[in-house]
Amino acid sequence: MGEGNKDKRRRKKRGGAKRRMTAEQTLALKSVNEWVNLAKHSSSDEVNQIDDDFLPEMMCRATFSEKVVFELHSHSICSDGFLTPSALVEKAHQNGVKVLALTDHDTVSGIPEALEAAYRFGIKIIPGVEISSVFATRDDSESEEPVHILAYYSSCGPARFEEFDQFLRNIREGRYVRAKSMLSKLNKLKKPIKWENVIRIAGSGVAPGRLHVARALLEAGHVEDLKQAFDRYLYDGGPAYSKGSEPSAEEAVQMVCKTGGIAVLAHPWALKNPNPVVKSLKAAGLHGIEVYRSDGKLAVYSDLADAYGLLKLGGSDYHGRGGRAESDLGSVGLPVLAAHDFLKIARPIWCDAIKNNLVLYLEDSSELNLKHITRFATKSITTSNSEKDIINSCLRSWLSREEMQHADFQATISKLPDIAIS
Ligand SMILES: [Zn+2]
Ligand SMILES: [Zn+2]
Structure with a gap:
């Protein structure tokens, strides 16, 4: 009772108009915070053993925001x-x-x-x-x-990374064809720009888009600003607009x-x-x-x-x-409820994707299949000792104990020797 009153006073002092959180919001906030702090919890054991002067913030103790x-x-x-x-x-x-x-x-x-x-x-x-x-x-x-x-x-x-990667590559390659077609239209409109310039503006390895063509137009002095480049030439259906070879939105989903x-x-x-x-x-x-x-x-x-x-x-x-x-x-x-709803839908799906990549590795412990698991793991994880340590560190920083203990997941993990759930 006393605590509650103190809480109220503190809140009033700080914001005044700030509304009290509902029980639902408080629970959502707790759950979102737990997810955000997963990697920090998992590394806390190691932190204790190392001199922590120069440890990155990520390794510091989990905080409740x-x-x-x-x-x-x-x-x-x-x-x-x-x-x-x-x-x-x-x-x-x-x-x-x-x-x-x-x-x-x-x-x-x-x-x-x-x-x-x-x-x-x-x-x-x-x-x-x-x-x-x-x-x-x-x-x-x-x-x-x-x-x-x-x-x-x-x-x-992503699971099935090669398929996913090829899907994106097709879209990116289509963008080169499309940018070239826009340039040839601009040429006919007597607003020539150089292909090298578009590529330079896009940057190395970046598929050129309409914005890069617009910036090349600006650089060549054909327009006064980017807006004019779009308003005059590059808008959907505009005189220098070209369709790409993108997939249908349904295919993308x-x-x-x-x-x-x-x-x-x-x-x-x-x-x-x-x-x-x-x-x-x-x-x-x-x-x-x-x-x-x-x-x-x-x-x-x-x-x-x-x-x-x-x-x-x-x-x-x-x-x-x-x-x-x-x-x-x-x-x-x-809002915290929207973030919570997102994670509620996303986490089981992500858990499944992780499991699928683990299964692939179990079937064939090749370097490529390890890469499917560690593609987006930080160097601090991938430079650790054995493959098992690496997978262990990944799982512990990605998944909650409950997620790892889920029967479906357990069946997979139990086949990976030495993977400990702690
Ligand atoms: Zn967009
Ligand atoms: Zn965007």
Whole structure:
């Protein structure tokens, strides 16, 4: 009773208008915090044995945060963002983000670098990707529109990695063909730009997109700013616009589901008519849609999510362009209940993906199959002694005790000798 009163007073002093959390929110916060701190718990035993002067924050004792900031949509220079994955993670840390999904367009190449940086800053990374696709209404194949599908994976990354990787590679290669076609149209419009410049602007190994073509147009002095490049030439159906060879949005969602990911429709507000898109994607296995932005929850999409029983998520779609128009990294206040609902759906699916990769390794303990498990593990884990130690460390930092003790998972783990659940 006395405690409660003291609590109330403290709260009043701090915020005044801050509303008391409901029991449901408190439980959700506890559960989300436990998940965020998994890796810290698992390493706490080792921490005690080492001189801890220079240990990264990630290794420090688990902390309970009153607010866990999720940032579920961000880009780095590995696609069309402006920051390196490390710089992005550093900025996320400065902005108070605790869980960051790196969701570059059609590539996961930035994830390993993001993970190493996140390890230093004590941030949790959700390996993600934003898949370019198109949606065509059945009665009118001419009215295709671009649809972006966000995919979120377990710390182990996608299952069936080769298939997934090939799927993304096809999209990226299609982008080269598309960029070349845009250049040839610009040439005909007497606004020539050089292919080398587009490639240089995109950066090494990055598939060129419309933004890179726009920047080349600006550099060549054909337009005054990027907006003009899009308004005059590159808008959907514009004189220099070219269609890519992207998969259908349904195929993208099915690929995410098949590879152990959570599929989420990005920025539905960019769609002409989101209703048929959501309906069709739900049938393909869609798990959620973006509903939250830095300016709050958008009621119309929230209703749409309710109508189809989908998760309500969102992120800033941060690119690091700068300027006032851009929402800052971590600026979307995803409510703790939304984060909790997300993890409730995601964790069993991720658990399954991890299990599938373990089974592959059990069947054939090859280096390649070990790589399927450790693809996105930090160096601190993969430099440890034996393969068994490595797998053990991975599992302990990815899964809760309950998840590991689940009968289904136990059957798999018990076949891996010397893997201890502690
Ligand atoms: Zn997008
Ligand atoms: Zn995006």
